[in-house]
Amino acid sequence: MRYLITGFSGFVSNHFVEHISQVDPDYEIWGVDIREPSRQYVAQNKLLHFCKMSLLDRNKLLSLCKEIRPERVIHLASYSSVAYSWEHPVECFLNNTNIFLNLVETLRELAIACRILSVGSSEGYGQVSSGEIPLYENKCPNPINPYAVARVSQENISKVYSLGYGLPIICTRSFNHIGPDQPDAYVVSSFVRQAVEVSLGRRKVISCGKLEIVRDFIDVRDVVRAYHIILEKGNAGEVYNVCSGRGTLLEELLLMICRLTGINPAWIEEKSLIRPTENPIIVGDLSKLTKLGFVPLFILEDSLKDLLSRWQKELIKSSM
């Protein structure tokens, strides 16, 4: 199968490529990104091709798609920071909504018969009351930050391209990821890195944002398996939650990390890490995804252990 992956240089893409290489013996992958891939596996693998480009460049996108005529498109590209979106709302909109619109319009123009996965975010749900938990896909989106607005727009574009033009696009609303190589810009990875630093005697306290919030964490290796299942079996024009279905209080998560690391540190709330508006609880309903045959393989403790061993390796190595 010929795959086109946007956002190829990101954390999720690495895992998707790994999964595909295991389950599809005839895979060939073209990746595009505005950044070079962080790993050097492209050079080592003849079935991986990389093209550095912005999806805002429609001419370049058109010639690439014309050349490769993908059979599957996985759209992972996104400016996905909520904080950044408040600072640069236009840039965020262009690099979420407009890039996606360019992508699907290019595929439509070229009449390429491919299935398309439009990766979105649970941020689209926006402000929710605790009575609305777990969040079902039929809930009305209520985006409350620029990033979320861009994601909801992307989803609406997907539906119209799917139902109006007949492009089989399937959407996800993906919840919080967790995984061994997650950058520490994300909360869980940052907690684990700090915990390892405490265990190594390099810091005394852990800096955190608000801990009294509940989030739904799913391991990135489960995420990519879910993406593959949705891409192959999902109904065109529909939306699927990609979540664990379980809520975890951030404070409990931090305690679990400390227990696994064998430390018992203090923590302080950093004002800079506290968002102006924050939902107290975000948990998705998993049943629509389960009906496609998806079963999560990782429990939170496994994910944390893998993340812990990665940071231990990285930080001990850096001190040698």
Added chain:
Amino acid sequence: MRYLITGFSGFVSNHFVEHISQVDPDYEIWGVDIREPSRQYVAQNKLLHFCKMSLLDRNKLLSLCKEIRPERVIHLASYSSVAYSWEHPVECFLNNTNIFLNLVETLRELAIACRILSVGSSEGYGQVSSGEIPLYENKCPNPINPYAVARVSQENISKVYSLGYGLPIICTRSFNHIGPDQPDAYVVSSFVRQAVEVSLGRRKVISCGKLEIVRDFIDVRDVVRAYHIILEKGNAGEVYNVCSGRGTLLEELLLMICRLTGINPAWIEEKSLIRPTENPIIVGDLSKLTKLGFVPLFILEDSLKDLLSRWQKELIKSSM
């Protein structure tokens, strides 16, 4: 008051200017549009200024807003044809959503304290069942064509800019307009023009689309009064239906036009005028707007009579 009107050269803008010139003794208006204004009143009125520009040109927009620092912004600019949006979805999106985003971002960047009217469309409601009629503003949008997607995105941007950045933006979902100088690209004006042609012996039958649909028509002179009230009294970040609250079957409307014209012609359904998907009934609820003090002044028959006398003048003149 200093007004900035986008989409200045359109049909609605003319009426808005006329209304403002009657109710605001201290008005001064700057209009922008990609087309020259159709009427020559700009040259004759020292309080009207016109700048030909695209709102996609952020630099030009920035210098204009810097110069005039508007106190009120009325955003009428739009590529508002649903049919065109199916043909040119990217262009439609850019010229609805991105132009609006540029506009509000410019006002935010310049920290201009102005109230902003974001004119939207009842198309945003999308597919509705008859049990959901009349349509209330709290109904979840369900856009089913590219134009509607762009309008819903605009509305979501409005909410985030209003609630997140504190720009007082108030949104409308405007229903079908009718009015004396409406272009005949719109269904009612087209019916009236054809009816006058029949009465003058220039044609035998009236071409029409599907007549078994119910729409909510509001006179453009009521529309602009509603816009002014919403702009001054509406709650920032909220949405207001601009409608009559009454549904009219298109077939009855055509019969009314024929009666007023004194003719009894045949009509034929033209395939080219039938849309792929069409809601059987679209009627808005007027009560939220009414609570702001709005009362419609025109009944449908008045609007039709005015439209009729305009086409009679125009077509009789053209034959002399």
